[in-house]
Amino acid sequence: MKTSINEESIFYQSGDHIIVDDRKINIVTKFDEPLIVVLDNVLSDQECDKLIEFSKDNLKRSKISSSGEGEVNDIRTSSSMFFQGNENDILEKLEKRISAIMCIPIEHAEGIQILKYTPGQEYKAHFDFFNSASKAAKNNRISTLVIYLNDVEEGGETYFPKLNLSISPKKGSAVYFEYFYNNEDLNELTLHGGAPVIKGEKWVATQWMRKQKIR
Ligand SMILES: O=C(O)CCC(=O)C(=O)O
Numbered sequence: 716m717k718t719s720i721n722e723e724s725i726f727y728q729s730g731d732h733i734i735v736d737d738r739k740i741n742i743v744t745k746f747d748e749p750l751i752v753v754l755d756n757v758l759s760d761q762e763c764d765k766l767i768e769f770s771k772d773n774l775k776r777s778k779i780s781s782s783g784e785g786e787v788n789d790i791r792t793s794s795s796m797f798f799q800g801n802e803n804d805i806l807e808k809l810e811k812r813i814s815a816i817m818c819i820p821i822e823h824a825e826g827i828q829i830l831k832y833t834p835g836q837e838y839k840a841h842f843d844f845f846n847s848a849s850k851a852a853k854n855n856r857i858s859t860l861v862i863y864l865n866d867v868e869e870g871g872e873t874y875f876p877k878l879n880l881s882i883s884p885k886k887g888s889a890v891y892f893e894y895f896y897n898n899e900d901l902n903e904l905t906l907h908g909g910a911p912v913i914k915g916e917k918w919v920a921t922q923w924m925r926k927q928k929i930r
């Protein structure tokens with residue numbers, strides 16, 4: 716199915732790597748439409764460990780927010796928390812790096828969300844953008860970066876069921892995707908989920924960007 720011809724994308728990085736913060740972030744795989752990019756070396760091991768350490772005492776059962784109003788639901792069985800942004804030096808530095816990778820100014824960034832899944836926990840297939848009838852859709856999300864903070868022993872892949880695409884978590888790597896296309900069919904192809912963890916724990920940091928400034 717060919718849904719569109721070369722829609723403009725937000726993420727304009729080309730070549731096989733990006734240099735941010737003196738760090739060489741590798742572009743490992745690219746899926747063109749919708750644009751999905753797997754990146755490696757986004758965070759150092761130490762940065763991953765710190766994010767887990769900072770968040771682990773503040774995790775609560777995750778809510779879903781397709782309507783912009785969170786509710787607890789079986790769709791999402793993980794635990795999670797949001798950072799407010801620039802709580803500490805590491806977070807400030809990471810937000811800047813993430814904003815550079817995603818080609819969107821930091822003012823459009825929601826607080827980074829940390830998610831933890833234990834065996835059996837998952838995030839069923841969903842869209843990250845809010846449905847058009849909701850209040851939150853007035854300043855909707857446009858792109859996502861999911862960063863893996865640890866290696867998962869088994870399971871926990873991020874999967875895109877409409878694209879037959881699946882990404883295995885790897886500490887410090889990430890998957891980027893965007894859903895701000897004029898063609899709604901392309902946006903809907905970004906349906907994705909976090910498969911159940913089978914063995915071990917899975918920790919991710921998610922960054923969502925909004926169309927307009929929120930800070
Ligand atoms: O855990 C994953 O692999 C996906 C997370 C996700 O979809 C999200 O945070 O919106």
Ligand SMILES: [Fe+2]
Binds near residue numbers: 842843907
């Ligand atoms: Fe998601």
